[in-house]
Structure formats: structure tokens, C-alpha cells
Amino acid sequence: MQITGTIVRLFQAQQITEKFKSRKVWVRENVEQYPNTFEVEFTNDNCAKLDAFAEGQQVTIDVNLRGRYWQKNEREGVVTTLNGWKIAASSEGTPEIEAEQTDDMPF
Numbered sequence: 001m002q003i004t005g006t007i008v009r010l011f012q013a014q015q016i017t018e019k020f021k022s023r024k025v026w027v028r029e030n031v032e033q034y035p036n037t038f039e040v041e042f043t044n045d046n047c048a049k050l051d052a053f054a055e056g057q058q059v060t061i062d063v064n065l066r067g068r069y070w071q072k073n074e075r076e077g078v079v080t081t082l083n084g085w086k087i088a089a090s091s092e093g094t095p096e097i098e099a100e101q102t103d104d105m106p107f
Contacts, residue, residue, distance in 0.1 A: 003038055003082070004060045004090055005029045013047045023047040025084070027061060040084040049087050062086035 005027040013023040021044050028037045040061055042050055053059060063082045070077055 001063050001065060002060055003027055003029075003040065003063060005035075005038075005058070007053060007055050007057050007059055008037060010050060010053065010055050020044065021047050023050055025050060025053075025061075027059065030058070038082055040082045042084045042087075046085055049084075053087065053089075058090045060088050060090040 007025055008028045009026040011024045013021055015021050023042045025040050025042070026037055027040060029035045040063055061084050063084050066081045066083050068079045068081075070079065
């Protein structure tokens with residue numbers, strides 16, 4: 001599964017445990033009406049892949065969809081995560097800028 005869009009927010013890596021590190025990025029789709037913003041999590045060695053990117057940059061991210069069921073004190077739920085494993089710069093979805101018409105005609 002792939003997500004293409006603009007990096008809205010790039011977070012610092014967090015060392016969760018001795019063997020687990022996580023880094024998150026928010027990516028907004030490049031659509032005019034009702035764009036979605038996704039939080040993609042890169043883990044462990046994949047965290048370093050985000051070092052080459054910055055906010056505002058167009059990217060394509062390959063993700064795996066993961067879900068975990070949890071139950072505690074008679075409550076239950078599901079946590080869904082987009083786990084990134086590949087990221088590349090992208091020009092897809094970049095808005096085109098039209099050249100301004102310079103007409104000297106008054107009408």
C-alpha cells in the first residue's frame with residue numbers, strides 16, 4: 001500500500017525501550033477537496049530513512065497496515081497503525097502553477 005502527499009509534520013525519533021525506537025511523520029494527500037492526513041510510523045532501523053526529508057516535501061511512502069486488539073478492565077478496542085518501510089521523494093500531486101497572462105489589451 002502506498003501513500004503519496006506532502007509532509008506536514010516530521011517528529012524526532014523516540015527510544016521507547018532498549019530495543020524499540022519509533023519516529024512518526026504526518027502526510028497530507030494532495031487533493032483539493034477533503035484531503036486526508038495520515039500518521040505513518042517508522043520503527044527501529046527504518047527511522048533513519050526519514051533523515052533525508054523535511055516538512056513541505058512531496059513524498060511517496062510504502063506502508064503496511066497493522067492492527068492490535070486490546071482489552072483492559074472490561075473495555076476493549078483496536079489500535080490501527082500505518083507502519084512505513086520505504087519513503088521516496090515524489091513530484092506526483094504537485095500543484096501546477098499557471099503562467100500569468102500578460103496582455104496589454106484593455107479588454
